[in-house]
Amino acid sequence: MSSQSDQCTATLPRPRSLDNGADLEPATASVADTVQFEASSETSGFPAHVPLPAYLQQTYWWAYLHPAAVRIFERQWLVNLILWGNFARLRDLALDEIGHSISGDVLQVACVYGNFTERLVQRLEPTGRLDVVDVARVQLENLKEKLQGALRVGLHHQDSTDLRFADASYDCVVLFFLLHEQPEEVRAQTVAQALRVVKPGGKVIFVDYHRPNWLNPFRYIMTAILKTLEPFAMDLWRQEIADWLPDQGRSLKVEKETFFGGLYQKVVVTRT
Numbered sequence: 001m002s003s004q005s006d007q008c009t010a011t012l013p014r015p016r017s018l019d020n021g022a023d024l025e026p027a028t029a030s031v032a033d034t035v036q037f038e039a040s041s042e043t044s045g046f047p048a049h050v051p052l053p054a055y056l057q058q059t060y061w062w063a064y065l066h067p068a069a070v071r072i073f074e075r076q077w078l079v080n081l082i083l084w085g086n087f088a089r090l091r092d093l094a095l096d097e098i099g100h101s102i103s104g105d106v107l108q109v110a111c112v113y114g115n116f117t118e119r120l121v122q123r124l125e126p127t128g129r130l131d132v133v134d135v136a137r138v139q140l141e142n143l144k145e146k147l148q149g150a151l152r153v154g155l156h157h158q159d160s161t162d163l164r165f166a167d168a169s170y171d172c173v174v175l176f177f178l179l180h181e182q183p184e185e186v187r188a189q190t191v192a193q194a195l196r197v198v199k200p201g202g203k204v205i206f207v208d209y210h211r212p213n214w215l216n217p218f219r220y221i222m223t224a225i226l227k228t229l230e231p232f233a234m235d236l237w238r239q240e241i242a243d244w245l246p247d248q249g250r251s252l253k254v255e256k257e258t259f260f261g262g263l264y265q266k267v268v269v270t271r272t
């Protein structure tokens, strides 16, 4: 099991430079204490229109975009069932990697059904802060409801391939079951963006699918499920997350652990 790291718990100065142009957002663009929805040109100066990626509309509309999707899937028992009873374990693996108490800046790329973000917010120290990005506005609105005015949280309507934050703005970036949903070229851009916005010494944490061991009985049912419902997920069975790192991962430290007979993985990439 992973050991807790203090990479994300140090209180670090927040670089607020907009050195890459006026359209980049510092990590803490929301200075108010309570949850802020920074999603439109009225509130943030960003283009109101963030296009929905084609794969999301074609493959995942039923899970994230359909008006009934949130009503159906936003159930703790259901997300736990989808992960074969492993939701809490995988959630806590990711959260423990960020820190038991978090005093730095954390970016969560993509919303998650279930209580992942609420549990993350519970770990925030008074100097800690969370920003959450999602390309589907309905998912951000759902998260805002779930967070019920939580402190020091910013919600941002953005695409993971085009993050509007300054370089090296976050102590930690976490991606919980996002990569398997994305086509390969999108996935590579997402990984590159996550690494761009993490500070030197900071971590990017991925929790996602992985190829199970030969003897894992879930291997066979998951092959059928993923091939039917999640066509890009099998990439994570064939390749390592490290394969999508920019510059072939040079000058990055990569640590990988697998769980539940290899069906799930946690990969921690530390920027050196």
Ligand SMILES: C[S@@+](CC[C@H](N)C(=O)[O-])C[C@H]1O[C@@H](n2cnc3c(N)ncnc32)[C@H](O)[C@@H]1O
Pocket (backbone or CB within 6 Å): 053, 056, 064, 079, 109, 110, 111, 112, 113, 114, 133, 134, 135, 136, 139, 158, 159, 160, 161, 176, 177, 178, 181
């Ligand atoms: C993190 S993933 C899946 C997590 C997990 N299966 C669950 O139970 O929610 C789902 C989220 O990713 C978001 N998403 C997909 N592609 C994205 C992108 N390119 N940029 C930002 N968010 C994206 C979707 O809108 C959705 O809210």
